[in-house]
């Protein structure tokens with residue numbers, strides 16, 4: 472089979488790989504589709520640790536093709552989304568109920584083979600059955616949405632919160648859709664890309680702005696940094712009303728630093744909350760996709776070939792719309 476393989480920092484290629492087998496405790500998944508994400512680019516350029524030689528792809532869904540020895544709870548033929556994060560279940564963080572902070576964490580498409588290939592074998596515990604009626608192609612949004620759901624859990628969002636989202640890529644648009652689903656009245660979308668701002672309006676933003684406009688007196692209770700750009704940190708922080716929260720969501724580079732005004736933070740009793748991946752939130756994410764509260768059709772962007780996906784990951788080729796993805800099995804298209 473042909474797979475998108477991360478060789479080493481700066482080197483990603485489409486390579487031939489044998490179809491994997493389901494080892495004891497694993498399921499073999501026939502991949503319907505897999506999404507591409509900024510994290511893949513960070514792995515490719517070496518700024519996010521990935522294991523050399525693995526197949527990329529941590530946002531995937533498909534159908535169970537075979538089960539390994541000892542797998543009882545997932546049957547062949549079940550449509551599933553993969554939760555890529557595998558915790559050890561025994562370290563102090565896992566014991567404390569924070570599997571996303573597991574010190575021995577493994578991840579599909581990061582430290583072991585992922586779904587940018589027609590087949591992938593994963594530990595059975597990661598295979599999450601889809602709600603009936605949800606297309607596996609739409610379900611590739613389950614993983615990124617599970618991270619968004621966890622992030623909004625982390626800020627204990629209250630009704631009537633005035634919110635603004637910096638960065639209107641997939642995560643930012645999902646944030647807006649969730650804020651809308653929760654009935655928030657003020658949802659500001661901020662981006663310098665005109666097409667992203669337009670998408671944000673369709674997703675439910677009540678107002679859209681450029682970063683420059685947002686720096687001119689915008690005041691919110693919740694500022695969400697979903698761009699991964701350090702230049703958004705200060706404007707987001709400065710937009711906080713007294714008692715406000717800044718949610719750090721976008722993946723910045725490890726060497727990025729930002730300037731913070733502790734006196735402002737103290738005087739306004741501000742909070743900065745970070746959120747890392749999406750533990751135990753995949754089922755809720757899939758429910759939001761099934762209900763349409765988060766509209767997959769709005770989010771799914773350009774369909775790429777594996778070669779185009781390779782270019783995308785290496786930041787070559789044209790700029791792509793919304794969630795770029797690869798579909799391996801056309802029978803799931805609707």
Ligand SMILES: [Zn+2]
Pocket residue numbers: 507508509510529530615
């Ligand atoms: Zn991702």
Ligand SMILES: [Zn+2]
Pocket residue numbers: 558559560561562563564565566570572573574575576
């Ligand atoms: Zn652990």
